[in-house]
Amino acid sequence: MLKTTLAGLRAHKLRLLLTSLAIMLGVGFIAGTFVLTDTIEAGFRQKFAAAADKIDVVVLPAEDGGREQQAVGAELLEKVRGVEGVADAQGIVRGTAALIGKDGKAVGDYPTSAVSIPDGRLNRTEITGGAAPKSAAEAVLDENTAKTRGFAVGDRITVLDSKNVKHEFTLVGLFDVGVDQALAYSGAVGFTTDTAMKMSGEKDFREIDVAAAEGVTAETLRASVAAAVGARGEVKTGAKHAEELAAANGADTKMLTLGLLLFGLVAMFVAALVIYNTFNILVAQRTREMALLRCIGATRRQVFGSIVLESAVVGLISSVLGLLTGLGLGAGALAVIGRTGLDVPTDGVALAPRTVAIGMVLGIVVTIAAALLPARAATRVAPIAALRSQVEEQTFRTGVVRVVFAGLFLLAGVGATVLGVTQEPGEAALFTVMGGGALTFLAVLILGPVLVKPLSAFVGWLPGRLFGVPGRLAVDNSQRNPKRSATTTVALTIGVTLMTLISVLTATLRVTYNAKLDEQFPVDYLVASQGDQGALPRALAEDLRTRPELASVVALRAASAKIGGNGEFEVGTFTAAADFTPKADTGSFGDLKPGTVALADYVVKDLKAEVGDTIAVKTTEDGTVRLKVVATFLGENALLPEVTVPEQDFDRYFGPLGDGQIIANVKDGVAEESARKAVEAAAQPYPTAKVASSTEIRGEFDEALDMMLMIITGLLGLAILISLLGIANTLSLSVHERTRESALLRALGLTRPQLRRMLSVEALVLGIIGALVGVALGAVFGWAATTTMTTGVVFQLPIPQILAFVALSGLAGVVAAVLPARRAARASIVGSLASG
Amino acid sequence: MTITGEVGAWNARGNAAPAVVARGLTKVYGQGDAAVHALRGVDVSFETGAFTAIMGPSGSGKSTLMHCLAGLDAVSGGKVHIGDVELTGLNDKQLTLLRRERIGFIFQAFNLLPTLTAEQNIRLPLEISGRKADQDLFDRVVETVGLRDRLGHKPTELSGGQQQRVAVARALISKPQVIFADEPTGNLDSRSGAEVLSFLRTSVRELGQTIVMVTHDPVAASYADRVIFLRDGLLVSELMRPSPQSVLDTLMKLEA
Numbered sequence A: 001m002l003k004t005t006l007a008g009l010r011a012h013k014l015r016l017l018l019t020s021l022a023i024m025l026g027v028g029f030i031a032g033t034f035v036l037t038d039t040i041e042a043g044f045r046q047k048f049a050a051a052a053d054k055i056d057v058v059v060l061p062a063e064d065g066g067r068e069q070q071a072v073g074a075e076l077l078e079k080v081r082g083v084e085g086v087a088d089a090q091g092i093v094r095g096t097a098a099l100i101g102k103d104g105k106a107v108g109d110y111p112t113s114a115v116s117i118p119d120g121r122l123n124r125t126e127i128t129g130g131a132a133p134k135s136a137a138e139a140v141l142d143e144n145t146a147k148t149r150g151f152a153v154g155d156r157i158t159v160l161d162s163k164n165v166k167h168e169f170t171l172v173g174l175f176d177v178g179v180d181q182a183l184a185y186s187g188a189v190g191f192t193t194d195t196a197m198k199m200s201g202e203k204d205f206r207e208i209d210v211a212a213a214e215g216v217t218a219e220t221l222r223a224s225v226a227a228a229v230g231a232r233g234e235v236k237t238g239a240k241h242a243e244e245l246a247a248a249n250g251a252d253t254k255m256l257t258l259g260l261l262l263f264g265l266v267a268m269f270v271a272a273l274v275i276y277n278t279f280n281i282l283v284a285q286r287t288r289e290m291a292l293l294r295c296i297g298a299t300r301r302q303v304f305g306s307i308v309l310e311s312a313v314v315g316l317i318s319s320v321l322g323l324l325t326g327l328g329l330g331a332g333a334l335a336v337i338g339r340t341g342l343d344v345p346t347d348g349v350a351l352a353p354r355t356v357a358i359g360m361v362l363g364i365v366v367t368i369a370a371a372l373l374p375a376r377a378a379t380r381v382a383p384i385a386a387l388r389s390q391v392e393e394q395t396f397r398t399g400v401v402r403v404v405f406a407g408l409f410l411l412a413g414v415g416a417t418v419l420g421v422t423q424e425p426g427e428a429a430l431f432t433v434m435g436g437g438a439l440t441f442l443a444v445l446i447l448g449p450v451l452v453k454p455l456s457a458f459v460g461w462l463p464g465r466l467f468g469v470p471g472r473l474a475v476d477n478s479q480r481n482p483k484r485s486a487t488t489t490v491a492l493t494i495g496v497t498l499m500t501l502i503s504v505l506t507a508t509l510r511v512t513y514n515a516k517l518d519e520q521f522p523v524d525y526l527v528a529s530q531g532d533q534g535a536l537p538r539a540l541a542e543d544l545r546t547r548p549e550l551a552s553v554v555a556l557r558a559a560s561a562k563i564g565g566n567g568e569f570e571v572g573t574f575t576a577a578a579d580f581t582p583k584a585d586t587g588s589f590g591d592l593k594p595g596t597v598a599l600a601d602y603v604v605k606d607l608k609a610e611v612g613d614t615i616a617v618k619t620t621e622d623g624t625v626r627l628k629v630v631a632t633f634l635g636e637n638a639l640l641p642e643v644t645v646p647e648q649d650f651d652r653y654f655g656p657l658g659d660g661q662i663i664a665n666v667k668d669g670v671a672e673e674s675a676r677k678a679v680e681a682a683a684q685p686y687p688t689a690k691v692a693s694s695t696e697i698r699g700e701f702d703e704a705l706d707m708m709l710m711i712i713t714g715l716l717g718l719a720i721l722i723s724l725l726g727i728a729n730t731l732s733l734s735v736h737e738r739t740r741e742s743a744l745l746r747a748l749g750l751t752r753p754q755l756r757r758m759l760s761v762e763a764l765v766l767g768i769i770g771a772l773v774g775v776a777l778g779a780v781f782g783w784a785a786t787t788t789m790t791t792g793v794v795f796q797l798p799i800p801q802i803l804a805f806v807a808l809s810g811l812a813g814v815v816a817a818v819l820p821a822r823r824a825a826r827a828s829i830v831g832s833l834a835s836g
Numbered sequence B: 001m002t003i004t005g006e007v008g009a010w011n012a013r014g015n016a017a018p019a020v021v022a023r024g025l026t027k028v029y030g031q032g033d034a035a036v037h038a039l040r041g042v043d044v045s046f047e048t049g050a051f052t053a054i055m056g057p058s059g060s061g062k063s064t065l066m067h068c069l070a071g072l073d074a075v076s077g078g079k080v081h082i083g084d085v086e087l088t089g090l091n092d093k094q095l096t097l098l099r100r101e102r103i104g105f106i107f108q109a110f111n112l113l114p115t116l117t118a119e120q121n122i123r124l125p126l127e128i129s130g131r132k133a134d135q136d137l138f139d140r141v142v143e144t145v146g147l148r149d150r151l152g153h154k155p156t157e158l159s160g161g162q163q164q165r166v167a168v169a170r171a172l173i174s175k176p177q178v179i180f181a182d183e184p185t186g187n188l189d190s191r192s193g194a195e196v197l198s199f200l201r202t203s204v205r206e207l208g209q210t211i212v213m214v215t216h217d218p219v220a221a222s223y224a225d226r227v228i229f230l231r232d233g234l235l236v237s238e239l240m241r242p243s244p245q246s247v248l249d250t251l252m253k254l255e256a
């Protein structure tokens, strides 16, 4: 039996290959995920370890359970320096100090980080050009910032201190931020330790790094330093600290791994469907072969075994190929990420034993599991079938069990979805809808064979008319084996469903976000301070108000304050302007007189205070004040502080703070260009004042959405590719099955192009059916999901995209049919007539 | 080439031009040592409106001859004419169109498309070539083969004999210049076989159809007007107005 199976496999190498491809891609994706994240993790671990090598012991601020930390200050540093066995100890400073770019404005959305570069052996920063700063007049920049902002060693650079006072430095060197993602994101300026403290305004150290004297081990040193520091700091060996940092970083890569694996599992599921279908068709086609085996004495168990064995071999081969593919995918992804300028380690790409084990087990188990049902069907072949001349057409009747099961799943799915949609938006609602989606999908899966016939009649109506006999035959063919067609198309449906879902979500988010921006108040320009709240001098708003290009200018300022026993809230105000009246949800902003307050809806919930109630706000200048609530507003739509008090009151409560944000609207008829110039001119004297226009804000949001859409589409693309392999596989097996039929048609006068067209139309119909079901599911559940996210959702159906999905699915089906169709058309009529 | 135009010499029995002519027909399968000479120079012509049977021992080249005559397979040497068209030298597309317009087929098995009903199967050749069925002819043919009450059935719902009758009706409906039948009764019991054969003979007598039938059954051959005998790829004998006995005698002689 073993020999028969293996001989059969060898005889059908091509078929084997096509089948393997599906599993290979699935395993490849999963293995690739591991290769990618393993490499990144290993790289980080190595870098952390290398950095830790220089340090024997670190002293960190002690965690006292809550968020408040004990300071590690200069005094403690002196104490550590005095400990026996300490060769050197350096305090590490980390704060912010905004670098001023060549345009006179602070660079980036956030101020650059200020870091201390200690000298001596404890310097962990890798100076890649020039030298480390030696004096208070010298500074270094991280390589990336220097490059993007156009600074070179020898230049003069200007940096703002914590009071926004400008200081000039000579740029003496460049450094590599290494594994520190925060520094990589913000950009960093390095100073001597003293200068770093002055510039950043930090009074304390982030940590104290300690080097051991000759002959003192890290552990001994840790003990003696710990004794000296006591409860004021946490003392660890450098090696342990590095390990912990690497582990924390590993948590980030874990998220990446999980996210990617999710897509990998979708791909595997689609692959399983493809395998299931393939084996089902193979069993159907080999009915006579099986029957013959049974005739000559093979038991059911042996027949079952031979199919399972065949699937095991397919699983084994494709898993091995999949692992190799994964290695390539992982290396490719690293190369692509490296290309985007992100600093990721790319050395030592390898398959970990864990990856090999998971890939092999998953590939083999999924393949065998998918082949189990077909194998069972094979055991049902009666020996007598060997004597029948023609393979029977598979007839399909809609069974009661099928309908009942599908009905139950559908009911549960629709029920859960309705429940989720009517629930308050939130995670619970989203999960309910997701559950409903999964149940409904199962119902569709079960009902698939029943749906195929009406759907293909619907989809095939036009091709049947357009392509004459080949078209009509194709539509007939797509319906003749409903189970097969259903499984083939469901594989595609999965990908299209998820694709549609994502595009509905992004389109809805986009429109909703824009609508909210518009509805709230049509802001043309937003001037915000980089970094701290309240850092914009009030003179800036005054200046803006004098500009003739602007219609209205509103300044927003805020401070944080405790309210009752409910923790910190953002308490603030807005300056009045002619055409600026915020919309109240309940109450009225007209009543916002001294001694009153307006609350955002979510604050209302937190404080359980309605209009008419009184709340107690702990101010900095005026003690605790009791304020009457006169209005509530929709917080997420408003730029207003969540707790808004009248303008004069705010100054009394918190003193004359600067503005946090200034919003400005352009006068009608003023050109965009000149308005922008006016706003920028007003902001020019203040380096940290950043100007953004509403179009820019929208643009950024759009870009982020587009990026997300692109990445997810790419990841789902694999599942879709696998389902297309499934279509190609099904078609080529069907072509094989219908060899004599094709020959008959050719004999009766069907030309080769007509025969090819017949198969293309069949694939087209299958592709479009799969897409239609997917689009329907995706749109419905996309809608359901959006209702669970926020209130006031403006549902948007991205019709052009959806039409494109349907058209592309049809086209992809046609492409998948190219090879099978060519083979069918090439076959010699006489040879095909004789076969079978 | 002209393969369109008025099809066949309908009802032109007797001294009209032959429907099919083969001259010096050779067919070699394979190459070198493995070469099989299936036909070694066959000269034969088939009269319009005649029912001719091709007989011979198994492997004598009967099917090969039929395939070459019908343009299903390329010849290795010689010439084949269907009416005034020479097949040798036509490309695949031209051959396909020729088959579509001028030739009908009845195979031993697997004659019908399983997805189509009997009626759809009968009309299929006309549909493929985009011609309209002559409703009178359709009725007459369906009546002749006795399928009136089976038209809506799928092939799997028909008996073997009924399936072959559908195939006969399909071959007749497009009024081809010649019908080639390869062992059309090979899979049938003798009663169904006799039915199919009498339909074939009726269509020759009444519709003036030209039929070339490959068979190894002397009784089937006796329905024909003429029997030609093949052996080892050569035409070796011929019999007019055959009876089962005379066919059997000739076969015995050939195999001796």
Ligand SMILES: Nc1ncnc2c1ncn2[C@@H]1O[C@H](COP(=O)(O)OP(=O)(O)O)[C@@H](O)[C@H]1O
Pocket (backbone or CB within 6 Å): B029, B030, B036, B037, B038, B056, B057, B058, B059, B060, B061, B062, B063, B064, B065
């Ligand atoms: N495709 C083929 N390849 C090689 N040899 C073939 C092929 N088809 C037929 N033959 C050989 O040609 C000869 C004639 O075959 P065929 O015409 O089928 O005979 P018949 O129909 O009289 O039994 C036989 O020897 C057969 O083996």
Ligand SMILES: [Mg+2]
Pocket (backbone or CB within 6 Å): B062, B063
């Ligand atoms: Mg034969």
